Amino acid sequence: MSNRDLNALREALVAFADARQWDTYHSPKNLCMALSVEVAELTEHFQWKTEAESRTLPDAERQAVTDEVADVLLYLLQICNKLNIDPVEAGFQKMAKNALKYPV
Numbered sequence: 063m064s065n066r067d068l069n070a071l072r073e074a075l076v077a078f079a080d081a082r083q084w085d086t087y088h089s090p091k092n093l094c095m096a097l098s099v100e101v102a103e104l105t106e107h108f109q110w111k112t113e114a115e116s117r118t119l120p121d122a123e124r125q126a127v128t129d130e131v132a133d134v135l136l137y138l139l140q141i142c143n144k145l146n147i148d149p150v151e152a153g154f155q156k157m158a159k160n161a162l163k164y165p166v
Contacts, residue, residue: 068150072139079140090144097137104130 079088107127108116119127142149 068139071136072143075136075140076143088140088144090141093137093141093144097134097141100130100133100137104134 079085104127107119107123107130139149141147142152
């Protein structure tokens with residue numbers, strides 16, 4: 063995904079929420095709680111699977127996982143929008159910190 067695509071998605075999220083007047087409900091706190099629920103829903107698809115099973119999901123379940131991944135991404139981007147965080151830059155900064163913390 064290019065950064066332009068990510069920015070377009072962020073803008074679309076703002077427009078989607080604005081059209082529904084959801085800003086009142088979209089505080090960072092509420093979005094973070096919603097994110098945790100979506101992560102739990104994603105996790106549920108892998109509960110009780112073996113390592114091998116988790117790597118080879120049937121098509122229907124893979125689509126359900128894809129939907130949950132999208133939910134996680136969308137809530138995370140909404141948090142970034144509310145707190146003016148560039149998620150790509152944050153990711154690169156965290157990787158640089160991790161490289162220092164966990165050298166090769």
